[in-house]
Amino acid sequence: MSDKIEKISIIVSKGSLEGIYPALIMANGARAEGIDANLFFTFFGLDAVHKARHEHIKLATVGNPGLHLATWAGGLPGVSTVMTRYLSHKMDELDIPPIPEFVEMIADTGAGLYACQASVDLFGLSKEDFIDQVQDIITVGEFYELAAGGQIIFT
């Protein structure tokens, strides 16, 4: 077995800003290194490829001790919006694209984007709810087939 990574399949299960970006950065970085990459969006991670929602992904300001913000303060109206705007601004300065643009770019690199069948059923969604870059809605079994021979990363 080669010690070089040839393929990765990343599962995106969270719908918060800090839940989605790491997966996108890892997928994009893999392609930049010539590594094949698949993204599998499941549960709230589906928001990253949801036409109506992917522009409104927010930072979790409650239950996020890493922010060093009192829980009660994180729950105040507008705090999540303000913090998200602040972080987006910082990201823009570092030339990290907003989520919709980033997802589109990753699709352009040749990475495969897939939605999870069980989650799509659970939330009552259909293919039309997702951006065109989502190639298919697939079952967990089909995901494992796609991921075969590579590494799987769960985020």
Place this chain on the structure above:
Amino acid sequence: MSTKVYAGTEVPVNEEGFFTDPGQWHDDMAAEIARESGVGELTERHWVIIRFMRKEFAEKGTGPTVRALGKTSGVSVKELYQLFPKGPAKLAARIAGIPKPRGCI
């Protein structure tokens, strides 16, 4: 540190094959490096990127990432991956004789 011979000239390269002295690079070395790195024959579109990498490196001291290339080189991200399937910024930098661009995006 090892060396490679391109177009009849011996040049120092690092362990990944990137030039450690971009000043020693010449146009006529590019075709050979491209073949060696699996890119194959260079087209005019490849050259648009190679020249762009040289220019960016000369101005900024570092090569652009794929995202920066897609935004500023006039070649889309999609086409960049068609031209350099195994990593556009990385391969174009190697062929252009400049260090591997660092950056996560």
